[in-house]
Amino acid sequence: MLALHAAWSPGRGLCFWAEDPARVAGGSRSRARGARPHPFAADHERLWAVAAALGATGGEGQAVLHLPSTAGPSGATREPVPSDAATVSAALAPWTVPVLELDAGVLLRSEPLPGEGGEFTVLRALGRLAADLVTRGRVLPAPAPDDDTPLGWRPVLQGPDLVAADAFAAALPPAVRAEALDGRPVADGVGPDPAELVTEALTALVDAEARHRLRSEPVPPALLRAAATGELEPGLARWEVVGAPHAGPARGTFRLTEIAVDDLGHAVDGEPRFWLEFSLQSAQDASLRVTAESIWRDAGSLRRWLDDPSEMLLAELGRAATIYPELTDALRVPRPTGMELDRAGTHHFLLHVAAPLDRAGFGVLLPSWWSEPARLGITANATGGAGPEGVVALRGRLRKEELVDFSWKLAVDGETLSDDEMRALVHAKAPLVFLRGRWVAVDPDRLRAGLEFLDRAPAEGTVGDVLTLHSAYHDDLPPEWAAPLPVEDVTAGGSLGALLSGAADAHLELLDDPPALEATLRPYQRRGVSWLAFLSGLRVGGVLADDMGLGKTLQVLALEAHERADPLPPTLLVAPTSVVGNWQREAARFTPGLRVLVHHGAGRTTGDLTAVLASADLVVTSYGTLTRDVAELSRHAFHRLVLDEAQLVKNNRSRAARAVRTIDAQHRLALTGTPVENRLAELWSIMDAVNPGLLGTVTAFRDRYAVPIERHGRSDVAKRLQGAVRPFLLRRVKTDRSVVDDLPDKIETVERCGLTAEQASLYQVVVDEMTETLSGLETAGREGIERRGKVLAALTKLKQVCDHPALLLHDGSALARRSGKLARVEEIVAEILAAGEKALLFTQFTEFGDALAPHLARRFGVEVLWLHGGTSRRARDTMVEAFQADDGSGPPLFLLSLKAGGTGLTLTAAQHVIHLDRWWNPAVEDQATDRAFRIGQKRTVQVRKLVCGGTVEERIDDLIEGKRALAGQVIGDGGDDPDWLTGLSTDELRRMVALGPGASTGDEDEVDDELDDDDAA
Amino acid sequence: MPPRRRRPTEPFREKFPEPGPDRFEGYGKRIAVEDGIAARSRRGAIGESWWSGRFLAVLEKLGVGGRLDRGKTYARAGQVVDLAIDPGEVVATVQGSRSEPYRARIGITTFADEAWEAVEGAFAADSWYAASLLGGTVPDDLEEVFARVGLSLFPTGAREMPMDCSCPDWSVPCKHLAAVAYLVAERFDDDPFLILRWRGRDRTTLLAGIRERRDDTGPAVTPLAQVVDRFWSAGGPLPDLGRPVPGNSEELLDQMPPLGVAVDGTDAREALRPFYRRFGL
Structure with missing residues (x-):
C-alpha cells in the first residue's frame, strides 16, 4: 500500500503524490530545478490508479519538495526519510517527485483512502469549512478563473471564520507547504506562508464546492454575458470592501497554561513552567480570540477584523505593562507572543496580577484548576x-x-x-x-x-x-x-x-434498654439515649431536637432510668405549664420507679426545699414557677437540668432565661421539636443555656454568624456554624432513612393538658351542680330517662369546660389565655406550621370550632378551613380540594366537626391529626383519624388526643385505653351512646368526674406568657 | 535674567520697559475666547507625566516665573484659539488683550531620516518601546535609544527650542508662549507620539517603518527546517467546526450594494439571489 501525500502548490493547487513504503523506486528519473529524483516516490501510473478511486481528474507534473532526509557523512543528504519513520535527526533536502495536479473538489466529495497522510486530514477538514461557508452563503462572486463558467466564487472570512482559517494556518502540516518556491534559495527551507496557502486552498475549495452545488442551476444568459464582458467587475470590486462589519475593538488577553512538554516533546520534570500567552479578543464577540503568534504570522487577513492587529496588540501589552511591569522583559523582542513563568512568577501572576488586569479591562484566562488562592x-x-x-x-x-x-x-x-x-x-x-x-x-x-x-x-x-x-x-x-x-x-x-x-448517634456503642423502663425503645430512640448518656458522661450539654412525635420524652426518661441505678441528686425538668402534667403521667407510665415531684401550682412546697428534693428523682416545674422560685431552686445541686420546649425561651433577657442559667446542674439538656439549627437566635439561646459560653456572647454571635448568614447569605459561614454545634445537637426527622424504617404508619399519643384556674373553678361548679341534681332525683325517686339526660348534659358540660370556658358560658368572649388545652393546641400547631406540615383538628363541639377557626387563623396568620354540619356540599368539596392541593400550597389547618367530617373524606395531605376532645367511643375517633391515614398517605401520621389531666376526660381515656377494670364495658356495641357511663351509680360517677390532683392548675396568671417577657425596661 | 532678544520680524513695535505688575494692567484685560483650548488641569502644576515635565523644565530654566504663572492662567482660561504640533514646530494662535490674536511658535530641531531609521530599527528589534508608546507611556529608557545615535529626545536648552510670539512683550517666553507650552505638555501627556512627531516623525510613518524593519529581523513563518520532527501531521488542534448552523444563506448578499448592472430588468445582484438560495438548501 502506498503512503499518500498532498502538498499545496502556490499557483498549481493540490498536488498529489505518494511514496512506496517498500522503497521500490518508481518515480520519474528526471530532475526538476536540479533536485534529485525521490528514490521511492510512486510514478504517475500508480498515482492514477489511486486517483481513480478518488474519482479525481487532473494533470501530471513534477514538484520539488523539501522533505526530511538523512544527513550524509559530510552533511550531504543521502535519501528521504520515509514518512512513517522518526524524523528527529533529519535535515531538509529537496527532492523531485511525480505529482498529479488534482481538482480541489476531490477533497470535498471523496471518502478517505487507506494510507492517506496527515496532510489529507487537515485539507479535508479545510474542505468542510469551505462547504460550511458555501452553505451559509459566506461567499461572493469572483472573477472566473476560466472561460467555461464565467462566474467563480471566493470565501468571505469574518469573525469566527477568520479565526478558524487562522487555526488551519497554524495547524497546517509542514508537508503541505513543502514545495520549494521559485526564487528562494533551497537551503532557506522556509516554504510558502501557511496563511497564504490556507487562503488560497480555501478559495479553491469554496469555488469548487459552490460550482458543484450550482451545477444544475440555470444561469441567466444576460448575467453570463455581463460577467464575460467584465461589466460586473466595477460592482464586484465594490463588494470587495463593503459588508465586512468589524468585530470592533479588541482587548489584550492573557492566557496562562502549564507547559506540560518542553520544546522537544519531552515531559517536563523538575521545576514546573508556565506559559502566559498574549492574544487579542474581540470586545463584541468573546469567542473571537487571536493569539499574538497568529497576529505576527498574519498575512493581512486579520486586518479585515482590526485595522492594525499588531499595533493594537502592542498597545494593549504596553498598557498592561503599567500594571504588570514584569511584562516589559517579554516585550523586548521583535514579535512578543507570550512569556514563560517559573513557579514564583506564576504564583505572583495568579495572586497579584490576574485580578488587577481583569479590573483594568484585560482578558485573563486562567487554567481550570485555578479558582482562587487556596484556603x-x-x-x-x-x-x-x-x-x-x-x-x-x-x-x-x-x-x-x-x-x-x-x-x-x-x-x-x-x-x-x-x-x-x-x-x-x-x-x-x-x-x-x-x-x-x-x-x-x-x-x-x-x-x-x-x-x-x-x-x-x-x-x-x-x-x-x-x-x-x-x-x-x-x-x-x-x-x-x-x-x-x-x-x-x-x-x-x-x-x-x-x-x-456529628455521626455520634450512628456510631456510639448502644446502651441496652434500662430494666427500669417500662417500654421498648425503637432503634433510633436507643441511639438517642446512648448519645444523651455519652454527653452526660462527658458533662457536656446537649440539644435533642428530634421531630415531634419521635419520643423525646421517652428518651429523656430512659436516660434517667439508665443513670439512676446509682443514687444521684434529682433532675430538674422545666416545661411549659401545659405539659407539666403530661411529664408527670408519662413518667408514671414509662418509669414508675422514678420518684416524681411536681413543683408547680398553688399547692407546691414553699420555703426550704431540701427535704422534698431529697426524696425525688425527677422534679417537674414550669418556667413560670422556676422564675418565681429561682432563689430557692438555685440553692440546690441538681444532677441534670432539662429544658422542655426550649425554643420558647428564646429571649435570653427574659426572667425565665436568666433563671435557667442560675440553676446548678452537672448536666444540661434542652429539648425542642423545631428545626432550631435554622433559627439562629433560638440556636444561640438554647446552646448557651446548655453549654454556657460555647458560642460566645450573643453580640459576638450576631457579628460572626447571624449577620453573615442571614443578611449576606454566606453558606460557608452557615456550614461552619453547623460544624460547631454538630457535636451537641441531635435532630432526627421523620423522613430520615435511619428513622423512617423504625416508624409505624401511625403514631398515637395522648397529650395531657392542664386547666386554668378559670376552667378548674367552672369545672367544680358543674360537678357540684350535677351531684346535687342527681341526689335530688335519687331522693325524689325519679331515675331512668331523666337521670340519664342530666348525666349526659353534665358530662357534656364538663368536656366543654375542658376545651374552653367560653363554651360553657356561651358568651362569645375572647379565647386567648383561658384554656390549658388551647395553649397546648397552639404549641402543637406552631410546631406543625414550622415544619411546613398540615393538620386535621377534630372537635365534637360546633360552637368551639366556630370560635377556634378564626382564633387560630389570627394567631398564626394562616387560612383555617372549618367544616361542620352546616357546611354546604359544594363548600365542602372546595375545602377538600384546597387542602389536598398537589403542590402543598393549600391551607395548612383543617378544623372539622367529628360528626360532619368524620367519614367519607380523603384528607391525606395532613400528617397530623389532633383530637381536641375525646368521644366516648374510640371507633368514632379512629374513623376520623382515618381521613388522613388512607391510601395515598405516604408518611407517618401523628395522632394526638388531647386530654385534660385530673378530669373526667383523663378517666374516660384511661378506660378507653383499657387500663382499668371497666374496660370491657367500653368495647360495647360501638354506638355513640355511653350507656356504660350513664348507668354508673352516683358515687361511681362522682369519682369519675371529680377534679383530681393532676388537674395541675397553673398559678393564677400563668399560661406560659412569662417565657417571652422582656423586663429589661 | 535671560538674554532678551528683539524680534527682527517686527522692528517697529513700540518698546516698553519690562512691565511690572501694576503697569501690566495697562495692557487691558484679556479678551475672552469662546471654545478656546483650555488646560485640563485646574490648579497646581500642568503636565502630569515625567516626559512633559522634561519639556517644561526647559522653559522653567529660563527663569521667567511670573510669565509662566500668567501663561498657566491663560492656558486654563482657554485663551489659546488653536494649536498644532507639527514636525519641527508648534504653531498656535493666542487671544490676548488686543482684538487681533497673537501668533506663537515653538520650534525644535528635527532629527535626520538616517537617525529615525536607526530608531525604527531599534524599535523593531525591541517591541517594548512601541508597546509602551502605543499604551500611552514614554518608556523610561526611550532616551537611551536616541542617545545611542547621538541624539537627545528632549531639548537640552532653549537654544534648541526657538520661540517667538507676535505680542509686544520682549520676554521670551511671554505669557502667550508659556500658555502654549503648557497646553503642549498636556498633549504630550495624552499622546507621547506627539513628542516624536515634533521631532520629525509622525506616528503612522514611524509605525510603518517599524513594521518594515521588523520583517527584516527574520521570517514570521516558522521555517520548515524547524518543524522536521512533525513534518507530516497537524501542528495544532484543528478548529471545531461543529455542525453547520442552518441560517439565512442570503444574509451576506443582502448586505451588498447593487452591482449597478441590469440583468433582465433588475440589478444583477438579484440575478445572483437564486444561487444563494441554492447554497442554503
Whole structure:
C-alpha cells in the first residue's frame, strides 16, 4: 500500500503524490530545478490508479519538495526519510517527485483512502469549512478563473471564520507547504506562508464546492454575458470592501497554561513552567480570540477584523505593562507572543496580577484548576489518652478532664496535608504546589504563620479542649490554642470522633434498654439515649431536637432510668405549664420507679426545699414557677437540668432565661421539636443555656454568624456554624432513612393538658351542680330517662369546660389565655406550621370550632378551613380540594366537626391529626383519624388526643385505653351512646368526674406568657 | 535674567520697559475666547507625566516665573484659539488683550531620516518601546535609544527650542508662549507620539517603518527546517467546526450594494439571489 501525500502548490493547487513504503523506486528519473529524483516516490501510473478511486481528474507534473532526509557523512543528504519513520535527526533536502495536479473538489466529495497522510486530514477538514461557508452563503462572486463558467466564487472570512482559517494556518502540516518556491534559495527551507496557502486552498475549495452545488442551476444568459464582458467587475470590486462589519475593538488577553512538554516533546520534570500567552479578543464577540503568534504570522487577513492587529496588540501589552511591569522583559523582542513563568512568577501572576488586569479591562484566562488562592487552615487530631485503647473507646465514661495528645497539620482548601505534602509545600521555592492533581497557591505569610504555630501548638490537652477547639470561635480560644489560621477540622478516634463528626448517634456503642423502663425503645430512640448518656458522661450539654412525635420524652426518661441505678441528686425538668402534667403521667407510665415531684401550682412546697428534693428523682416545674422560685431552686445541686420546649425561651433577657442559667446542674439538656439549627437566635439561646459560653456572647454571635448568614447569605459561614454545634445537637426527622424504617404508619399519643384556674373553678361548679341534681332525683325517686339526660348534659358540660370556658358560658368572649388545652393546641400547631406540615383538628363541639377557626387563623396568620354540619356540599368539596392541593400550597389547618367530617373524606395531605376532645367511643375517633391515614398517605401520621389531666376526660381515656377494670364495658356495641357511663351509680360517677390532683392548675396568671417577657425596661 | 532678544520680524513695535505688575494692567484685560483650548488641569502644576515635565523644565530654566504663572492662567482660561504640533514646530494662535490674536511658535530641531531609521530599527528589534508608546507611556529608557545615535529626545536648552510670539512683550517666553507650552505638555501627556512627531516623525510613518524593519529581523513563518520532527501531521488542534448552523444563506448578499448592472430588468445582484438560495438548501 502506498503512503499518500498532498502538498499545496502556490499557483498549481493540490498536488498529489505518494511514496512506496517498500522503497521500490518508481518515480520519474528526471530532475526538476536540479533536485534529485525521490528514490521511492510512486510514478504517475500508480498515482492514477489511486486517483481513480478518488474519482479525481487532473494533470501530471513534477514538484520539488523539501522533505526530511538523512544527513550524509559530510552533511550531504543521502535519501528521504520515509514518512512513517522518526524524523528527529533529519535535515531538509529537496527532492523531485511525480505529482498529479488534482481538482480541489476531490477533497470535498471523496471518502478517505487507506494510507492517506496527515496532510489529507487537515485539507479535508479545510474542505468542510469551505462547504460550511458555501452553505451559509459566506461567499461572493469572483472573477472566473476560466472561460467555461464565467462566474467563480471566493470565501468571505469574518469573525469566527477568520479565526478558524487562522487555526488551519497554524495547524497546517509542514508537508503541505513543502514545495520549494521559485526564487528562494533551497537551503532557506522556509516554504510558502501557511496563511497564504490556507487562503488560497480555501478559495479553491469554496469555488469548487459552490460550482458543484450550482451545477444544475440555470444561469441567466444576460448575467453570463455581463460577467464575460467584465461589466460586473466595477460592482464586484465594490463588494470587495463593503459588508465586512468589524468585530470592533479588541482587548489584550492573557492566557496562562502549564507547559506540560518542553520544546522537544519531552515531559517536563523538575521545576514546573508556565506559559502566559498574549492574544487579542474581540470586545463584541468573546469567542473571537487571536493569539499574538497568529497576529505576527498574519498575512493581512486579520486586518479585515482590526485595522492594525499588531499595533493594537502592542498597545494593549504596553498598557498592561503599567500594571504588570514584569511584562516589559517579554516585550523586548521583535514579535512578543507570550512569556514563560517559573513557579514564583506564576504564583505572583495568579495572586497579584490576574485580578488587577481583569479590573483594568484585560482578558485573563486562567487554567481550570485555578479558582482562587487556596484556603490555608489547620487541623487537629486528638489521640491517645487513658485506657489501653485510648480515650475514645471508653463507653459512655469519657470525662471532659481526660488528657489526650494533639497532632496538628496544615490543610489546604479543607484537605489535611500529609507529611510529604507539607514538606513539599515548605521546600517549594514559591508557595505554588501541585497537590491532589491540581496546582494550588498559598499565601506565603500565612503559610509561615501556620508553620510557626505547628511548632508551638500544644501537644496535649483535655477532651474538653478538643470540644472547645472544635466548636468555639477562634477569637474566644485561650492564646495557646488560638491558631493564626482557621481551624478547619478537629478529629478524634472512636466515640469522641463520632461525636465531633456529628455521626455520634450512628456510631456510639448502644446502651441496652434500662430494666427500669417500662417500654421498648425503637432503634433510633436507643441511639438517642446512648448519645444523651455519652454527653452526660462527658458533662457536656446537649440539644435533642428530634421531630415531634419521635419520643423525646421517652428518651429523656430512659436516660434517667439508665443513670439512676446509682443514687444521684434529682433532675430538674422545666416545661411549659401545659405539659407539666403530661411529664408527670408519662413518667408514671414509662418509669414508675422514678420518684416524681411536681413543683408547680398553688399547692407546691414553699420555703426550704431540701427535704422534698431529697426524696425525688425527677422534679417537674414550669418556667413560670422556676422564675418565681429561682432563689430557692438555685440553692440546690441538681444532677441534670432539662429544658422542655426550649425554643420558647428564646429571649435570653427574659426572667425565665436568666433563671435557667442560675440553676446548678452537672448536666444540661434542652429539648425542642423545631428545626432550631435554622433559627439562629433560638440556636444561640438554647446552646448557651446548655453549654454556657460555647458560642460566645450573643453580640459576638450576631457579628460572626447571624449577620453573615442571614443578611449576606454566606453558606460557608452557615456550614461552619453547623460544624460547631454538630457535636451537641441531635435532630432526627421523620423522613430520615435511619428513622423512617423504625416508624409505624401511625403514631398515637395522648397529650395531657392542664386547666386554668378559670376552667378548674367552672369545672367544680358543674360537678357540684350535677351531684346535687342527681341526689335530688335519687331522693325524689325519679331515675331512668331523666337521670340519664342530666348525666349526659353534665358530662357534656364538663368536656366543654375542658376545651374552653367560653363554651360553657356561651358568651362569645375572647379565647386567648383561658384554656390549658388551647395553649397546648397552639404549641402543637406552631410546631406543625414550622415544619411546613398540615393538620386535621377534630372537635365534637360546633360552637368551639366556630370560635377556634378564626382564633387560630389570627394567631398564626394562616387560612383555617372549618367544616361542620352546616357546611354546604359544594363548600365542602372546595375545602377538600384546597387542602389536598398537589403542590402543598393549600391551607395548612383543617378544623372539622367529628360528626360532619368524620367519614367519607380523603384528607391525606395532613400528617397530623389532633383530637381536641375525646368521644366516648374510640371507633368514632379512629374513623376520623382515618381521613388522613388512607391510601395515598405516604408518611407517618401523628395522632394526638388531647386530654385534660385530673378530669373526667383523663378517666374516660384511661378506660378507653383499657387500663382499668371497666374496660370491657367500653368495647360495647360501638354506638355513640355511653350507656356504660350513664348507668354508673352516683358515687361511681362522682369519682369519675371529680377534679383530681393532676388537674395541675397553673398559678393564677400563668399560661406560659412569662417565657417571652422582656423586663429589661 | 535671560538674554532678551528683539524680534527682527517686527522692528517697529513700540518698546516698553519690562512691565511690572501694576503697569501690566495697562495692557487691558484679556479678551475672552469662546471654545478656546483650555488646560485640563485646574490648579497646581500642568503636565502630569515625567516626559512633559522634561519639556517644561526647559522653559522653567529660563527663569521667567511670573510669565509662566500668567501663561498657566491663560492656558486654563482657554485663551489659546488653536494649536498644532507639527514636525519641527508648534504653531498656535493666542487671544490676548488686543482684538487681533497673537501668533506663537515653538520650534525644535528635527532629527535626520538616517537617525529615525536607526530608531525604527531599534524599535523593531525591541517591541517594548512601541508597546509602551502605543499604551500611552514614554518608556523610561526611550532616551537611551536616541542617545545611542547621538541624539537627545528632549531639548537640552532653549537654544534648541526657538520661540517667538507676535505680542509686544520682549520676554521670551511671554505669557502667550508659556500658555502654549503648557497646553503642549498636556498633549504630550495624552499622546507621547506627539513628542516624536515634533521631532520629525509622525506616528503612522514611524509605525510603518517599524513594521518594515521588523520583517527584516527574520521570517514570521516558522521555517520548515524547524518543524522536521512533525513534518507530516497537524501542528495544532484543528478548529471545531461543529455542525453547520442552518441560517439565512442570503444574509451576506443582502448586505451588498447593487452591482449597478441590469440583468433582465433588475440589478444583477438579484440575478445572483437564486444561487444563494441554492447554497442554503
